Amino acid sequence: MNSELLEMMPIKSDGDIVRIRRRTRDLSKAQGFKLADVTRVVTAASELARNIYHYAQEGTVHCYALTEGRRKGIKLVFEDKGPGIEDIELVMEEGYSTGNSMGLGLPGAKRLVDKITIESEMGNGTKVEIIKWM
Amino acid sequence: MDEQIALLNIKDILVVIVPSDPHDETITMLQEDVLEALQKNASNGVILDISTVEIMDSFFARTLMETSMMIKLMGGVTVIAGMQPSVAITTIELGLNFGDIVTVLDVDSSLEYLKDLL
Numbered sequence: 001m002n003s004e005l006l007e008m009m010p011i012k013s014d015g016d017i018v019r020i021r022r023r024t025r026d027l028s029k030a031q032g033f034k035l036a037d038v039t040r041v042v043t044a045a046s047e048l049a050r051n052i053y054h055y056a057q058e059g060t061v062h063c064y065a066l067t068e069g070r071r072k073g074i075k076l077v078f079e080d081k082g083p084g085i086e087d088i089e090l091v092m093e094e095g096y097s098t099g100n101s102m103g104l105g106l107p108g109a110k111r112l113v114d115k116i117t118i119e120s121e122m123g124n125g126t127k128v129e130i131i132k133w134m
Numbered sequence: 135m136d137e138q139i140a141l142l143n144i145k146d147i148l149v150v151i152v153p154s155d156p157h158d159e160t161i162t163m164l165q166e167d168v169l170e171a172l173q174k175n176a177s178n179g180v181i182l183d184i185s186t187v188e189i190m191d192s193f194f195a196r197t198l199m200e201t202s203m204m205i206k207l208m209g210g211v212t213v214i215a216g217m218q219p220s221v222a223i224t225t226i227e228l229g230l231n232f233g234d235i236v237t238v239l240d241v242d243s244s245l246e247y248l249k250d251l252l
Contacts, residue, residue, distance in 0.1 A: 014158045021155060021189055039189060039220035043228065046191040050158070108192055108228035 003064045003075060011049050011078075012058040020049045020061055027063050028074050033134055041074060041132050044109040048078045048128055051105045056082020056125065066131065073114075073133040081125040088118050139164050141171050147248055148177040149241065152198075154186040161194055165201045172210055179248040180205050183241050185216030195230045202235050211251060212236070213244040 006027055009020055024045040028038045045061070052059040059080030066073035085091055091106050106128075110116045113130040120126040137160050140151035150168055153160060172180060182198060184190070190198075202212035214237045217225075225232070238244045 018155060018157055025189075036220045036223050039224050040227070042189050043191050043224045046189060047228075050191070050193060105192060108230075111227045111229065112224060 001066060001068045003066050006063045006065050008060060008062050010058070010060055011052045011080075014053070017046060017049045017053060021046050024063065024074075024076065027065075028132075031065055031072055031074055031134070033074070033132070037132060037134065040112040041076070041130075044112040044130055044132075045076055047105045047109045048076070048130070051128075052078055052080045052082070052126075056080035059125075066133075071133055073131055075129065075131045078128045078130075079125065084122040084124055085118070085120040085126055086122060088120060092118075139167055141167065143171075143175050143177065144245070146175075146177050146252065147179040147181060147245065148172055148175060149181045149183060152182055152184045152187055154188060156194070158193060161197045165197055165204070168201055169204055169208065172205060172208055177210060178252045179211045179213065181241055181244045181248070182212060182214045183216055184214060184221075185218070185240065187221060188218065190221050190225060192228060192230060195225060195228075195232075199232060199235065211248065213238055213247055215239070215241050215244040 007023060009023060010016060021042050025038055025042045028041045033041065049061060059078060062077040064075040066075050109130060113132045115131040117129040137153050137156055139153060142149040148171055152164065168180065205212045212235060214235055217237060236247065238247055
């Protein structure tokens with residue numbers, strides 16, 4: 001699998017969430033995704049960027065273009081140095097939330113993409129990687 | 135332009151043009167503006183026009199649902215109009231549940247619906 005870094009964006013304000021939605025929309029359109037898939041990728045990006053803004057205050061997202069044979073895709077990696085997730089299985093359960101939300105962020109994002117990988121260490125931050133293939 | 139909240143009064147109905155790609159802050163402000171306008175104009179029905187919205191994540195959807203419940207508490211009826219197909223797909227896949235909120239294809243249909251109801 002070949003992966004090429006397209007862009008890195010900081011997440012530290014409300015406005016950055018909007019910017020990430022716009023850029024991930026442009027990037028996934030440029031990759032050739034159809035509208036429904038663009039919407040899935042951007043919605044997942046919005047959930048994950050907001051998670052960082054709410055729980056870790058700041059972080060980054062790296063956007064990659066993927067190619068594997070003739071298959072094309074997009075990968076987004078969200079990283080923060082926030083408090084970390086104590087029990088990843090628990091937060092992947094629908095409706096679980098420590099904040100004032102419906103707890104749909106991570107499980108919701110999972111359903112919108114082909115693959116989600118979460119790494120987290122208490123006190124050291126969290127890394128969430130999502131991949132969507134065309 | 136994406137952040138503009140437009141509130142129009144048509145007889146006793148409040149039409150709200152929801153911005154296409156709003157900041158979280160704008161979404162929160164929208165809720166307050168709508169409730170204040172509802173009281174000020176003594177509207178009976180509220181149409182939330184989301185036809186330009188291309189992305190609706192759980193925060194955005196939750197705020198709209200809450201707004202509709204608050205409108206109900208104040209004695210009004212809410213209709214959500216014009217959800218785009220791709221938004222309908224992601225809304226269901228995300229696991230959002232709009233419950234018993236009335237949704238219609240466009241603003242025209244919502245005026246018809248409210249006219250019959252009110």
